[in-house]
Amino acid sequence: MGFRKPATFAVMCTGMFVVLLDVTIVNVALPSIGRGTGVTHVADLQWVIGAYQLTLAGLLLFGGALAERYGHRRILTTGFVIFGLASVACALAPGLWTLVAARAVQGTGAALLLPATLAVVIRLYTRREEHARAVCAWAVVTSLSLPAGPVLGGLLVELLGWPWIFWINVPVVVLVVAGTAYLVVESAPEPRPLDVTGAVLGTAALALVAFTVIETGRLGAWPPVFLLPAALALAAGIAFVLTERHRAHPVLPVSLLSRRPIAVSTIVAAGMNFGINGVIILFSIFLQVVGGHTPIESGLALLPLFVPLVLLPAHAARTAARRGPEPVMLAGLVLLVAGFAPLLALRADSGYGALVVGMTLIGAGAGLLTPAIVALAMTAAPPAGEGLTSALNTSARQAGGVLGVAALGAIAGDPARPAAFVSGVHDAAIVAGAVYLGAALLTLVTRSETAGPFTAPRLR
Structure with missing residues (x-):
């Protein structure tokens, strides 16, 4: 038993890591995918990212319901098999729209397995102290997938070609499926309408x-x-x-959103990923298409954006526990607005230095905001409803990411016309900044109505 618990946790973290890796690993590969499939318009390439996030966001809560009804191990294994087979289809895709279709199937597999991996971890650690440590470790692994995506993606694209950002999933999925079959004990199904x-x-x-x-x-x-x-x-x-x-038994209990902290955290979570996911694709395209950098150079260049997302959440969570989540949310939103401001001065001939300050501030803002919005939601989570509340928050972030990639990419336009593209980036920065200013105002209103001591969320 002493071996099974850490081994099971490692397998679940590995599976979750590769799923979240596929959210960011594709960004630096988009120009190469465009050249390989004969597509240049950014509106078409956006679907390679959007199709994955769309099905992941739309079906995540439904995937959790399936796992509760049919058993976590069964749905977990099914999700990984779908994800793995879709990864093969992505790597072998002969054209862009075949790739987009395969990415949608890949996102469906991710939506099935992601809630089940967390449910297995929660069942694994039932004592309060163990649960807290496991959740913290889980959050660290989640954060590490963000910087790993662009760096690993750039390396694979440059050395082996863009299909390898999908081939790399296959051996990992095989190991995780085998580990799940050996280590995970099936949960008791809970018959309920879907x-x-x-x-x-x-x-x-x-x-x-x-x-x-x-x-x-x-x-x-x-x-x-x-x-x-x-x-x-x-x-x-x-x-x-x-x-x-x-x-x-709705897939999304609307009653949850009647609780103001949960509603506000859901809106702010969607707004956070709206700007961040949208600007990541703009940075990647600017660095490679406009700036002429290689995929690996572009991946490394994005590190100032992602490193704060790894380093700051633990500190932000402790501060939110002491002072309440709203001040931390406000600080994060202010940094996000400040991070988009330097993009207004971007030019087609700007060097990498013109992006560093903005990327660092955006990463720092997101690093503060991510744990704070979860903490705010958990202050109003109903008894035994922490899992659903957290899943709602995750779904909102993915949905915001889909719309951000769509909206900011559409505003920026075609990078084949660098001057017009950079002008579009200016407009996209204004839109994202307005979204964050609105989120800050909403947070201020919520704070004035719910002012009082913060109670840490109950750990199951």
Whole structure:
């Protein structure tokens, strides 16, 4: 038993790491993917990132419900098999849209396995002290996947070619599936109705919004033809809310969002990834297409953005526990606004130094904000509802990332025209800064209404 517990934890962390790695590893590969598939327009390349995050965001809560109903080990293994097979399909994709389709399937596998890995860890460590240490270690591994993505992606693209950012998943998945089969004890299934309709409507609404934004950005205008997908997105969103309000077991309990701290943390979480995920793709394209850097140089150049995301969350979590999450959230949001400001001075002939200050401030802001928004949500989590509240926060971040990649990429436009692209980056920075200013105002209002001593979330 002494061996099984740490070994199981290591297997779960490894699986979670590779899933989150695929959120960022693709960014530095986009120019190479474009050259390899004969596609140059950024609106098309955005779908390589967006398709993965879209299905991950849309189906994450549904994946957790599936694991509760059919058993964590069964759904975990199924998710990894889907993820692994889709990785092979990505590596062998003959064209861009085949790759995009495979990425959507890959995201579906990730949505199945990600909640199950955390559930296995929670079952593994039931004592309060063990649970706290395990969650901290889990958070560290999560953070490490962020800087590892661009660096490893740049190295693989430059030495072996872009398909290897997907081939590398295959041996890891084989090891994790074998480890899961040997180490993880199946959980007792909990028979409950599945909200398939809610999962489909929520994912469809998100996909239609992303499609409308990306394709509008491609044409640089709002053509009447996009009134249809925009109307369908609105209809799907309304139907999703109405469906969830009347379901006995909804994929998204709307009652959670009636708790103000949870609602605010969900909105701010989506806003955080809206700007960060959107600007990562802009930085990657600027460095390679406009600046002429190699993939590995670009991956290393992004480290000032990601290193603070690894170093600051532990400190931010301790500060939030002492002083409350809202001050830490405000500090993070102020840094994010300050980080986007230097992009307004960016030019097509600017060197790498023009990006460093902005990247460092953006990374620092996100490093403070990430644990603080989770802490705020947990102050209002219902009894035994911490897992669902955390999953809601994660889903909001992924959904915000999808919309950020779509919106900021559409605003920036085609990097084949460097001057116009940089002008678009200026506009994208203004939009992202406005989102963070709005989030800061929302946090201020929440703080004034909920002022008082902070109670640390209960650990199960």
